[in-house]
Amino acid sequence: MKQLSVYFLIFIGIFAIISQAQAQLIEKAEQLLQTASNEPRSDSFPATIADTLTVEARHRQDSVRLQEMALQLQEMKLNEIVLRTELDNIRNLKTTDSLKRAEQRHRIDSLRALTPGIPVLVGGDTLFTLYAKRGGHSALDRADMINDILLKIGKERSLHRDSVYTLESEYYIDIMYGNKVIVSITDQDALWQGTSRRELAEQYVPILAAKIKELKEEHSLLQVAKRAALFVLVLVVQYLLFRLTNLLFRKLRRQIIRFKQQRLKPIIIRDYEFLNTHRQGRILIFFSNLLRYIVLLIQLMFSVPILFAIFPQTEKLALKIFLYIIEPIKMVLKSIVEYIPNLFIILVIWYCIKYIIKGIQYIANEIENEKLKITGFYPDWAQPTFNIIRFLLYAFMIAMIYPYLPGSNSGVFQGISVFVGLIISLGSSTVIGNIIAGLVITYMRPFKLGDRIKLNDTTGNVIEKTPFVTRLRTPKNEVVTIPNAFIMSSHTVNYSASARQFGLIIHTTVTIGYDVPWRQVHQLLINAARSTTGVLEHPKPFVLETELQDYYPCYQINAYIKDADQLAQITSDLHQNIQDIFNQAGVEIMSPHYFAGRDGSTTTIPEDYLKSK
Secondary structure, three states: OHHHHHHHHHHHHHHHHHHHHHHHHHHHHHHHHHHHHHOOOOOOOOOOHHHHHHHHHHHHHHHHHHHHHHHHHHHHHHHHHHHHHHHHHHHHHHHHHHHHHHHHHHHHHHHHOOOOOEEEEEOOEEEEEEOOOEOOEOHHHHHHHHHHHHHHHHHOOOOOHHHEEEEEOOOEEEEEEOOEEEEEEEHHHHHHHOOOHHHHHHHHHHHHHHHHHHHHHHOOHHHHHHHHHHHHHHHHHHHHHHHHHHHHHHHHHHHHHHHHHHOOOOEEEOOEEEEOHHHHHHHHHHHHHHHHHHHHHHHHHHHHHHHHHHOHHHHHHHHHHHHHHHHHHHHHHHHHHHHHHHHHHHHHHHHHHHHHHHHHHHHHHHHHOOOOOEOOEOHHHHHHHHHHHHHHHHHHHHHHHHHHOOOOOOHHHHHHHHHHHHHHHHHOHHHHHHHHHHHHHHHHOOOOOOOEEEEOOEEEEEEEEOOOEEEEEOOOOOEEEEEHHHHHOOOEEEHHHHHHHOOEEEEEEEEEOOOOOHHHHHHHHHHHHHOOOOEOOOOOOEEEEEEEOOOOEEEEEEEEEOOHHHHHHHHHHHHHHHHHHHHHOOOOEOOOOOOOOOOOOOOOOOHHHHHHO
């Protein structure tokens, strides 16, 4: 409105100047005409030369005056043209400003639906909304500055709430409080609100005055005293709650001790005392203490934000603390609720795999017990095959469950998975080799549990087979652990397998001199074998002559046995019987070497056998 009035005054001034110039031009022309008419005229022609000169001089003066008048008239016309040009410029400027303002109003109307505006929040209350920026400050910066200024004013006690007034300048209106500018209202603000600067300022003044009044009352000494009293009251209530909580849990502890002494019984699983009464009591006391800490923590979760919310200076801090406590709980609960569908999928997959494994285990047990026979599939393959299938099913289950695990899509989870896989692949080459060797050994069936075997220089019974190692117990009760990869690269002698199927042949070699008939030696060795406990009657023992040395032939006695575990004992008994039989028959065993030539020395047969003859 002010700009329109200025433009109107300028228009009137220019119009007056132009009218005045026209009036001056007309007045000047009339004066010239009057001067020309008032000059004396001569009806007769002078005869003298002086009169002739006077007339010429007058003509000359008149021509000079006419030129001056023409110049003045031309200057006036130029001034009129300049004034008319300025008037046209002012009219064009007025039209341009109107068009520009209409264009701005149209653009703001189109942006109003897309621009939400920045609310001016003071103490949780929205006073008004800002849309336009001013200078280098955005609408958000202006809202923050208004909030800060009002809070500072609210803490002051020197001024009164009626000190709010407006100060108008050419381009904006300042809403003042004392000597402080609260907010400046510009034409852009007015356009966004669809009103004028003056009307918008008049709307904001009572709102700001009411808020200042509220802030001053809030920061008064009486309110500070009330807040301090409330702060002390909350502390006292929290202290009493702490005392009451501790008292109740002490009573609960005594009840647990009494319950342990009177009613608790040991938990026994298959003759094993899993938990006695003392351990059960300690567990109950532990959970009671844990519950006490949870109750105290819940109390602090509510009391601490309340304490900080009492004073305006720490109200935002109280909100932050409360959000710090509530947000993780909300996030966990929300994650749990959102994860329930995936959890159902995981449970379905797990139960399906579980019952499939149970079915396969039942079939494996039937094959192992030889109730179910499959051609070419040995009973001792049942459990290893079941373990392999179970491992593959579990691996398949993990692959199916993996996408439904929480955090499986995160880069950290995937990076850890790759890192663990890399470590396992780099550090488990030997382990994997032993596992593969164990599988190959299982299906090669070189031995089974309880068999007496020989691996290189180690002889013993197989007491344990694992995917990684095989353990043997030697006849000296030494437990030897052998990696499966070593077994794969060594030759294995299985005594028990031959003993079960064909009968194991034990043998030993003796040397008898050429002076003893070989048939007698054969019969003596066979008699010694038959008299040995553990040697089978059928097939019959037999003797092989393995070598003919310079001083004696070598006789090897071979006998069949079924119990490979008694191999060492039967061999020892056979050696004893050979000595007894040969000594009773008066045959010397020429080991070590004895010469047949006698020089009067005694025979090698023990005296007991000689006396018995």
